[in-house]
Amino acid sequence: MTTASPSSSPIDVLATAEAWAAAGRPLALATVIETWGSAPRPVGSHLVIDADGNFEGSVSGGCVEGAVVSEAAEVIADGKPRVLSFGVADETAWRVGLSCGGRIRVMVERIG
Amino acid sequence: MDIALLQRLNGLRRARKAGVVVTRVSDASNRLVAEGDGLDGDPLRVEIASAFRSGKSGVVVHDTEEYFLTAHLPPPRIVAIGAVHITQALIPIAAVADFDLIVVDPRTAFATPERFAGCRLFAEWPEDVLPGLGLDPHTAVAAVTHDPKIDDFALRHALERGCFYVGALGSRKTHAKRRERLIGAGVPEADIEAIRAPIGMDIGASTPAEIAVAVMAEIIEAYRRRPIDVTGTPR
Structure with a gap:
């Protein structure tokens, strides 16, 4: 007898990445490596992206996924990893705890 | 990657x-x-x-x-031996603390789905269930039936499998008898020392719910302070 999914989230991003890679799809993996303030997704959160811009997972709950996905296309194309920084300067947003009032650093690397 | x-x-x-x-x-x-x-x-x-x-x-x-x-890290689990009142109280507490709870008790009068909604329940003997659950260093075992026929195998198995927490309900007198039985069964004395008995952090708990809180606190402490050797293996 085995236990259920090793991940507590309903979508296991790393399992998805492995399945997509096995299907021969060129991929990039984005990972939240640092956060400051009220970042919406914790350090270690993953987003997997394919060359067509399909993605699974999240690094910010929707705030910066678009930028990460477009950067991922270049990472897939040239194989060079990138570290992206995102922040919202709006102090009011931060103070009231809006989810996008924090700053995050995201590493994007190619899989394969 | x-x-x-x-x-x-x-x-x-x-x-x-x-x-x-x-x-x-x-x-x-x-x-x-x-x-x-x-x-x-x-x-x-x-x-x-x-x-x-x-x-x-x-x-x-x-x-x-x-x-x-x-x-x-794999999600930590608690295997509770005994579908008793304390275990019922443990269901919501384990859930908020992010531990998966599995309950094992061969006494079908106790182990009913009505009493244990929201957790995995096995109305079977520990000897039949535990080997298939793959107990590991990310698993805690709390034996709370008071009945040696049910608890003893689970305790021995948990110690052999390197569970990060092994606790047993019962007074000091009950535990002294348990010690003798386990020594008789060939369990190393150092392993027996690792059993938390009487179970639960000493907060003066008296009701089943309070004992469940004390057990959960002790499990969290054992998990967060568990020794990790240089090979990365919890021991």
Whole structure:
């Protein structure tokens, strides 16, 4: 007898990445490596992206996924990893705890 | 990240083994340290051991170089032997503390789905169920039936499997008798010392719910303070 999914989230991003890679799809993996303030997704959160811009997972709950996905296309194309920084300067947003009032650093690397 | 590393990592996760991916931020070169791998001579052994213990991912700096450590720990579990009142109270407490709860009790009058909605329940003997559950160093076992016929096998099995917490309900007198039985069954004395008895942190708990809180507190303490040896294996 085995236990259920090793991940507590309903979508296991790393399992998805492995399945997509096995299907021969060129991929990039984005990972939240640092956060400051009220970042919406914790350090270690993953987003997997394919060359067509399909993605699974999240690094910010929707705030910066678009930028990460477009950067991922270049990472897939040239194989060079990138570290992206995102922040919202709006102090009011931060103070009231809006989810996008924090700053995050995201590493994007190619899989394969 | 190469695909072989990703496959190896997912294999560890499926097998409920801990792993830490070490990624150099400057060029995204990765390596995977699995539970049980030697950390001797690893320049990041302190940081990696800490990631194994806390389960927290983060950036560390070594020799002016940044490394990102991604910690993958299996979700901790509690296996409760005994479908008793204390165990019912433990269901919501374990859930909010993010522990999976599995309940085993062969007494079908106790182990009813009505009393144990919201957790996995086995109305069977521990000898029949536990070997298939794959108890491991990320599992706690709390034996709360008071009945040696039900509890003793579970305690022995939990100790053999290296569970991070093994607790048993019963007074000091009850535990003294239990000690004698386990010694008679060939369990090493040092292992018996590791059994938390009487079960639960000493907060003067008297009701079943309070005892459940005390047990949960003791399990959390054992989990957060568990020794991690230099190989990354909880022991």
